[in-house]
Amino acid sequence: MTEHLPFPTLLRMIDEWSAAFRDAVAAAPSLDAEVPSCPGWTLYDLANHLSEGDRFWAHIVRNTTPGDERPGKDGLAAPRERDALISWLADSTEQLLSTLREAGPERGCWAWWEPLASPHTAAAVARRRVPESLIHTYDAQLASGNPQELPTTEAVDAIEEFLATVCTVTVPWPGEPATMDYHAAEAGSWRQTVDAAGSRFTRLTAAEAAESKPTAAVYGTASEVALLMYMRIPADSLQTEGDADLLQQLQNWG
Incomplete structure (x- = not known):
């Protein structure tokens, strides 16, 4: 087994790939552009999904412990105007990152996966959010017609x-x-x-x-x-x- 990436590295990657996602949203011809890799979704749907996930996991790390019932989501939808959406995305990511920094890697929390090879901790949440940001950035780039190969370390x-x-x-x-x-x-x-x-x-x-x-x-x-x-x-x-x-x-x- 390889060593896991350090917690600060995971946080940096979330920050970087969330920024890359926002860049792809800013460069897209329209928020109504279809996302070929997510059938039935527009770029707006993808952005709403990613921001919802950041806010959801920030809430999880702040407010739950392992074994808790699955919490509900806040039900808030991202704004549909592009500049406001990009600001919303940035704020969503900052909510997640600030929560993870405050919690530290060992903080226990609820998680949907079985804790066999991936524990129910803030570090595991951070590790899970890296590919979420990474893969959805690829999706957004694909919607804009400019998908990029994933860097080796992250891949x-x-x-x-x-x-x-x-x-x-x-x-x-x-x-x-x-x-x-x-x-x-x-x-x-x-x-x-x-x-x-x-x-x-x-x-x-x-x-x-x-x-x-x-x-x-x-x-x-x-x-x-x-x-x-x-x-x-x-x-x-x-x-x-x-x-x-x-x-x-x-x-x-x-």
Whole structure:
């Protein structure tokens, strides 16, 4: 397993990618532009979603403890005028960041994921919000016609955070036991194992990756693998081996 990115680094990344998201909103031809990677959503819908998430998690970290019931959202909608929307987005991010700074990484809070590989702490919330800002910035750039490749550091942590938070569960896998390997050319490899005990993952050494015989495997850059996990690009845009249906089954199961 790789070491997690330090808490201050996560906060800096949230700040930077939230700013990049606002830049994409400012550059878009219209807030009504469709977001191809989020069918049925406009750029405004995407912005409202991201700001709502920042405010929601700020409330979670401030006001909950592990094991609490899921809190409700405040129901506030972002303004629809572009300059006001950009200010709202900035304020939403600052609410999240100031709350996380005040709480510190070890503060416990409610979270929707199973605390098997990703704990119910402010640090885990910060780590979860980085790919939210990162991937939604990609979405906003796509809506503007100028999507950018994800930086390697953020993409690698997005891959591992997704496997830890979203994919590590005790819900029984409904099919035959299987293994899915993800290979990022510049950053290493991971294996997801699914069976009656649920889903879990491990980092593979170079030797293990070379000798492994998984049910299926996918190969790409770290950016491509991360975008694939978030279903932003199709599997046939990457090199795949083995059971061609396993990745789709995993995505449908999740």
